[in-house]
Amino acid sequence: MPEETERIVVSxxxxxxxxxxxxxxxxAALKLQKSGLRHPKILQTIHAAEFMLGEVQLDxxxxxxxxxxxxxxxxxxxxxxxxxxxxxxLLDSVDLSxxxxxxxxxxxxxxxxxxxxxxxxxxxxMISDRIDEETDQWIDTVDCAESTEFVARFFGLKPAMATISxxxxxxxxxxxxxxxMLQHGLADVVVAGGGDALSxxxxxxxxxxxxxxxxxxxxxxxxxxxxxxxxxxGYVLLERESTxxxxxxxxxxxxxxxxxxxxxxxxxxxxxxGSGAVRTMLGALEHAGxxxxxxHYINAHGxxxxxxDHAEGLAIQQLWDGNPPAFSSTKPFTGHxxxxxxxVEAILSIVAMNEGMIPPNLNWTTKMEELEVAxxxxxxxxxxxxxxxxxxxxxxxxxxxxxxKA
Amino acid sequence: xxxxxxxxAAVAISPQESFEDSKFLKPIITSNNGKLFAIDAAYQQYISxxxxxxxxxIMKMTISCxxxxxKRATVATPDAIITGTGRGGVTDMEHFVKxxxxxxxxxxxxxxxxxxxxxxPNGWIAxxxxxxxxxxTYVHRGxxxxxxxxxxxxxxxxxxNPINILVGCFDELTEDYYHIRRKRGYWKNxxxxxxxxxxxxxxxxxxxxxxxxxxxxxxQKEGTFCExxxxxxxxxxxxxxIANALQELLSEENLRVEDIDxxxxxxxxxxxxxxxxxxxxxxxxGVPTLRFKHLCGEFDTASGFATWYAAYLLAEEKSPALRRxxxxxxxxxxxxxxxxxxxxxxxxxxxxx
Amino acid sequence: xxxxxxxxxxxxxxSLNLQGMKPEDIEDDAPLFGExxxxxxxxxLELMVLLERNYGIKIEDARExxxxxxxxxxxxxxxxxxxxxG
Numbered sequence: 001m002p003e004e005t006e007r008i009v010v011s012x013x014x015x016x017x018x019x020x021x022x023x024x025x026x027x028a029a030l031k032l033q034k035s036g037l038r039h040p041k042i043l044q045t046i047h048a049a050e051f052m053l054g055e056v057q058l059d060x061x062x063x064x065x066x067x068x069x070x071x072x073x074x075x076x077x078x079x080x081x082x083x084x085x086x087x088x089x090l091l092d093s094v095d096l097s098x099x100x101x102x103x104x105x106x107x108x109x110x111x112x113x114x115x116x117x118x119x120x121x122x123x124x125x126m127i128s129d130r131i132d133e134e135t136d137q138w139i140d141t142v143d144c145a146e147s148t149e150f151v152a153r154f155f156g157l158k159p160a161m162a163t164i165s166x167x168x169x170x171x172x173x174x175x176x177x178x179x180x181m182l183q184h185g186l187a188d189v190v191v192a193g194g195g196d197a198l199s200x201x202x203x204x205x206x207x208x209x210x211x212x213x214x215x216x217x218x219x220x221x222x223x224x225x226x227x228x229x230x231x232x233x234g235y236v237l238l239e240r241e242s243t244x245x246x247x248x249x250x251x252x253x254x255x256x257x258x259x260x261x262x263x264x265x266x267x268x269x270x271x272x273x274g275s276g277a278v279r280t281m282l283g284a285l286e287h288a289g290x291x292x293x294x295x296h297y298i299n300a301h302g303x304x305x306x307x308x309d310h311a312e313g314l315a316i317q318q319l320w321d322g323n324p325p326a327f328s329s330t331k332p333f334t335g336h337x338x339x340x341x342x343x344v345e346a347i348l349s350i351v352a353m354n355e356g357m358i359p360p361n362l363n364w365t366t367k368m369e370e371l372e373v374a375x376x377x378x379x380x381x382x383x384x385x386x387x388x389x390x391x392x393x394x395x396x397x398x399x400x401x402x403x404x405k406a
Numbered sequence: 407x408x409x410x411x412x413x414x415a416a417v418a419i420s421p422q423e424s425f426e427d428s429k430f431l432k433p434i435i436t437s438n439n440g441k442l443f444a445i446d447a448a449y450q451q452y453i454s455x456x457x458x459x460x461x462x463x464i465m466k467m468t469i470s471c472x473x474x475x476x477k478r479a480t481v482a483t484p485d486a487i488i489t490g491t492g493r494g495g496v497t498d499m500e501h502f503v504k505x506x507x508x509x510x511x512x513x514x515x516x517x518x519x520x521x522x523x524x525x526x527p528n529g530w531i532a533x534x535x536x537x538x539x540x541x542x543t544y545v546h547r548g549x550x551x552x553x554x555x556x557x558x559x560x561x562x563x564x565x566x567n568p569i570n571i572l573v574g575c576f577d578e579l580t581e582d583y584y585h586i587r588r589k590r591g592y593w594k595n596x597x598x599x600x601x602x603x604x605x606x607x608x609x610x611x612x613x614x615x616x617x618x619x620x621x622x623x624x625x626q627k628e629g630t631f632c633e634x635x636x637x638x639x640x641x642x643x644x645x646x647x648i649a650n651a652l653q654e655l656l657s658e659e660n661l662r663v664e665d666i667d668x669x670x671x672x673x674x675x676x677x678x679x680x681x682x683x684x685x686x687x688x689x690x691x692g693v694p695t696l697r698f699k700h701l702c703g704e705f706d707t708a709s710g711f712a713t714w715y716a717a718y719l720l721a722e723e724k725s726p727a728l729r730r731x732x733x734x735x736x737x738x739x740x741x742x743x744x745x746x747x748x749x750x751x752x753x754x755x756x757x758x759x
Numbered sequence: 760x761x762x763x764x765x766x767x768x769x770x771x772x773x774s775l776n777l778q779g780m781k782p783e784d785i786e787d788d789a790p791l792f793g794e795x796x797x798x799x800x801x802x803x804l805e806l807m808v809l810l811e812r813n814y815g816i817k818i819e820d821a822r823e824x825x826x827x828x829x830x831x832x833x834x835x836x837x838x839x840x841x842x843x844x845g
Contacts, residue, residue, distance in 0.1 A: 047511060112524075164544060165543055208515065261540070264535075306821065396529045460775075
C-alpha cells in the first residue's frame with residue numbers, strides 16, 4: 001500500500017453456500033473433502049437430472065422462517081433471502097446494534113441477475129394485460145439493487161450503498177470499492193460482499209455457452225468439461241486498521257493489496273496466453289508491495305472451463321517462473337457462486353490462512369498438457385502468511401485480492 | 407465527495423439532438439405517447455461490421471457514445487472505464503427470458519445472455535479502446551451514474567499522475583418495460599405530451615425515457631472548460647435531507663446561494679415527488695432554474711444526461727450578462743434516491759469571484 | 760444435398776446477422792472460422808443452436824463442435840449423418 005493510505009483490515013466474515021452456513025462448517029467441509037454439489041432439488045428446471053449444482057440446501061420457506069419473516073409475506077426473491085442469510089451469519093460475530101449506530105457506514109453489495117429466479121417464473125404474466133399487484137410488484141425486484149436495499153432495510157441499517165455487477169468478479173470488486181471508500185473517508189465501517197441465487201436464466205445462459213459440466217467440475221484437469229453453477233452469499237466487515245484496533249476488534253486478516261484490470265480481449269474468454277491474468281496478479285503484488293514468493297497459497301478462479309484454466313494456469317506458471325505456491329480452486333466444493341464467488345473465496349482464503357491449511361482442488365487426476373504445474377489436491381497443513389484470491393469475470397473484468405495474517 | 411473532475415469531453419445520445427451540440431434544442435423534440443426514445447447515431451462508424459451484427463441497440467448506442475467521447479477528448483485509450491446502469495441490456499434480457507419460456511429451456515442463443523450482463527458494454531469499450539486499466543460497473547437504480555462518478559473521484563484523488571477516466575451511463579426503454587411499469591402506475595395515464603409534463607399535477611406519474619452519456623474526466627485542469635467539483639449521493643431522500651445536502655455543498659464550495667448561476671432540477675411532473683424539491687426551492691429562490699426531464703424522460707440514469715446538459719449550459723455562455731460559472735444539479739429518482747452535483751467553469755480566475 | 764447446403768448458408772447468414780451477404784458468397788469448403796468470415800467462438804455456439812433448432816441435432820461437446828462447424832460442407836455431412844429425420 002502507498003504510505004499515505006492506512007491499512008484496511010477484515011474484522012468480520014459471514015457466508016452461506018452449498019456447504020452450509022458459517023466459516024466453521026466451510027472449514028470442516030474443506031478438511032473432509034466433502035463437496036456441496038448435487039443435482040438441484042430446489043431449482044425447478046428441466047435440466048435438474050443433467051447438471052450438478054452448488055445449491056444452498058435450504059428452501060425459501062426455511063430461510064424465511066430462520067429470519068423471522070412470516071411465510072405469507074411476499075416480495076422476497078431467493079437472491080434477497082440468500083443475501084439476508086449470509087448477512088445474518090456475519091452478524092453472528094458482529095454486533096448489530098453497534099453496526100446500526102455507525103454514522104458513516106457503507107454497504108457494498110453485488111449480484112448478477114437480481115431477483116430473476118422469481119421473475120422468470122412470472123414474466124409472461126407480467127407482460128400480459130392483466131393487472132395483478134402481487135405478480136407485477138416483482139418487476140421491482142429484477143434489478144441488482146433490490147437485495148442491497150432490502151438487506152439494509154431489514155437489519156435497520158441506513159448506510160451509503162452501492163451494488164456492483166461485473167459477473168464473476170463482482171463481490172471481489174465490492175471489497176476493493178469498500179476498502180477505497182474507507183481510505184477516502186467516505187465511510188468509517190464497510191460491509192462488503194455479494195449474493196446470487198440459482199435461476200433457470202443463469203443455468204440456461206451458461207448452458208448455451210456449452211461450458212457447464214454435467215459431473216462435478218475438475219479444475220486444472222486435462223479432461224475438464226466446464227463449470228458447475230452455484231449460489232450463495234458472503235459478507236466481510238472492513239475497517240481502517242486504527243479504528244479496528246482502537247475498539248479492540250478481532251482482526252481476522254489484513255487486506256494487503258488488490259488489483260482490478262480489464263483483459264480487453266473478448267466478451268467471455270480470457271487472453272489465451274494468460275497475459276490478462278498475469279497483469280492482474282502482478283498488479284495486486286505491486287499494490288501490496290510484496291514479491292511473488294511471499295504468497296503461500298493461491299485460491300484460483302479455477303472454474304474448470306477450457307478457457308479459464310488454460311489462461312490462469314499459464315499465468316500462474318509464468319508469474320512464478322514454473323515454481324508457484326500451492327494453488328487450488330474451491331469451486332468443486334461450492335460450485336461457481338457467480339457474484340458471490342469473489343467474497344466467498346476471499347473468506348475461504350482467510351479461513352485457510354488462519355487455519356494453516358491448503359484447501360484441496362477436488363476431482364483432479366490428470367495434469368494439463370500445456371502446463372508444468374498442477375494444483376494441490378489434498379488438504380495439507382502449511383503456514384500461510386499471505387494468500388491471493390483470483391476472480392476473473394465476463395467482460396474481461398479481472399480482480400486479484402491479497403490478504404495477510406493479522 | 408469534494409474532488410474536481412475536469413471534463414475533457416461530454417457526449418450524450420438522448421431523445422434530443424444532443425450528439426451534436428449545434429443542433430441541441432433547435433427545436434426541442436417532443437413526444438405525445440409518454441415515451442421519449444433516444445435518437446440513434448451512425449453506430450457503424452464506431453463499431454466493426456463483425457462486432458456490430460450481434461449487438462442490441464443499447465449496446466451499439468453505449469459503445470458509440472463512449473468512443474465518440476474518447477475521440478473528442480483525443481484520448482485513444484483511457485486509464486479507467488466506469489459505467490453505471492439501472493436496468494442494463496433490457497432487450498437482451500427480455501429476449502432470453504421469453505425464448506427460455508417458449509422453448510422450455512431448449513437450445514438457447516448465447517449472444518442474448520452474454521449481452522444481458524450488466525458489464526458487457528464496459529467490456530466491449532475496453533476491447534475497442536484497448537484499455538486494460540480499472541473497470542467497474544455499478545447497478546444501483548437512481549444512484550448508478552453517481553456511484554460511477556464517485557468512483558472516478560476516488561481514482562482521481564488516488565494518483566498525482568495525469569489520469570483520463572471514461573465515465574458513462576446507459577439505460578434503455580422497451581415496450582415490455584413501459585407496459586409493466588404502466589401497470590405499476592409509474593407513468594401518467596393518459597400519457598401527456600412531453601412539453602406539457604409539468605402542467606398535469608393532477609395525474610400521478612411521469613414519462614419514460616432512455617439514453618446514454620459518456621464523459622472523459624481528468625484530474626488535470628489544463629485545456630478543460632468545466633469541472634464536476636462536488637457530488638452528494640442521497641439514499642433515502644426527503645425534502646429536508648436534500649435541503650441539508652445543498653447547504654453542506656455550498657459550505658464546502660465556499661459559496662453563497664447568490665453565487666449559483668443556474669439550478670438544474672430533476673422534477674418529473676409527479677406532484678408528490680415534486681415535494682422533494684420544496685426544501686431547496688426556498689433556498690434557491692431567485693436562482694434561474696431549469697428542468698430537464700421533459701427533454702430526456704425519467705429513467706435510472708437520467709442524471710447522466712442532466713450532467714451533460716449542465717456542462718452544455720456552462721459552455722453556452724454568450725454574454726457577460728448571462729453569467730454562467732456555477733451550476734448545481736439536483737435530481738431525484740422514483741425509487742427514493744437523490745443526488746446533488748456541482749459543476750463550475752474552470753476558465754474563470756478565482757480573483758473575479 | 761445442394762438444397763441443404765443452400766438452406767444452411769441462408770440460415771447461417773440469418774442467424775449470425777451477416778448483413779449484406781448472400782449464400783453465393785459462402786463457398787462449400789471455405790473455413791467458417793478464423794480468416795474469411797471472421798466468425799468467433801460465440802458464433803460457433805450460435806451455429807450449434809441453429810443445428811439443434813432447425814435439424815434436431817445436439818452437439819454437447821465444444822471440442823466436437825469445432826470439427827463439425829469447420830465449413831458448410833462438414834456441417835451438411837454431419838446433418839445428413841445425424842439428423843433424426845435423415
